[in-house]
Amino acid sequence: MKKIVFIVEKTRTGYSAFAAEDRYPVFTTGRNMGELRKNVLDAMNTWTEYKGLKAVTEKDVIIRLDLAQFFEYYKVINASALAERIGISQSLLSQYANRIKVPSEKQVNRILTGIKDLGKEFIHLELV
Structure with a gap:
C-alpha cells in the first residue's frame, strides 16, 4: 500500500490533520501529537x-509537519545544536523554524x- 500523507496544522486547542490526497476524505484532531497519530489511524480505519478496504497500520501513515511546527512541538530538540550537527548555519535554521525564510x-x-x-542513535543508546 502507498503511504498516506496527513498534513498537520496547529490549532488553538492542539493539532488537526487531513489526508493530502482527495481520494481519502479523512481528517481528525488531537490535543498533542500522540493523540493526533492515534486519531489519524482511527479515522483512516473507520473510512477503510x-x-x-484493508485496515491501515502506523507504517502506512506519514505525518507531515512544517519546520516551525516541528520545533514548536519538539522543543526538547535544540535547533542550534542540530544545525551544528548537520552542518548548516544556526541563524539559517532559526529563520526556517521561525518562518522568516522557507527552506x-x-x-x-x-x-x-x-x-x-x-x-x-537514540534507539541504540543505553544509559547506566
Whole structure:
C-alpha cells in the first residue's frame, strides 16, 4: 500500500490533520501529537472499514509537519545544536523554524535526515 500523507496544522486547542490526497476524505484532531497519530489511524480505519478496504497500520501513515511546527512541538530538540550537527548555519535554521525564510526541498531533506539519524542513535543508546 502507498503511504498516506496527513498534513498537520496547529490549532488553538492542539493539532488537526487531513489526508493530502482527495481520494481519502479523512481528517481528525488531537490535543498533542500522540493523540493526533492515534486519531489519524482511527479515522483512516473507520473510512477503510466503510469502503471494505484493508485496515491501515502506523507504517502506512506519514505525518507531515512544517519546520516551525516541528520545533514548536519538539522543543526538547535544540535547533542550534542540530544545525551544528548537520552542518548548516544556526541563524539559517532559526529563520526556517521561525518562518522568516522557507527552506528548499533539499534543505528540508538535509534537516530531516539529521533528525532521523539522531533518532536512530537514540534507539541504540543505553544509559547506566
